[in-house]
Amino acid sequence: MLLAIILPFLSFIVRGKILTGILCLILQITLIGWIPAAIWAALSLNNERAEKRNEKLIRAMRENRK
Incomplete structure (x- = not known):
């Protein structure tokens, strides 16, 4: 979670979502975009x-059931 807040793009790349990263x-x-990026990464995680x-x-x- 800390990675998603500090380096949001890296959080996506580590999880295999290169284009999103x-x-x-x-x-x-x-x-200005840092806060939305951090929120986006945290919610995605x-x-x-x-x-x-x-x-x-x-x-x-x-x-x-079986």
């Missing part, structure tokens, strides 16, 4: 974590 870097270059949790729960529920 480049777009975020362009936004981050301006001082939280959404990705939530999706992984949901997928894990769905798999567990499907296994319990």
Whole structure:
């Protein structure tokens, strides 16, 4: 999470979203754009974590049915 706030573009690149990271870097270059870029990266990271949790729960529920 700290990486998403300090270097938002790098947070995307580390997660394999190269084009999004480049777009975020362009936004981050301006001082005004730094705050939206950091918020965007943090929200994206939280959404990705939530999706992984949901997928894990769905798999567990499907296994319990069998």
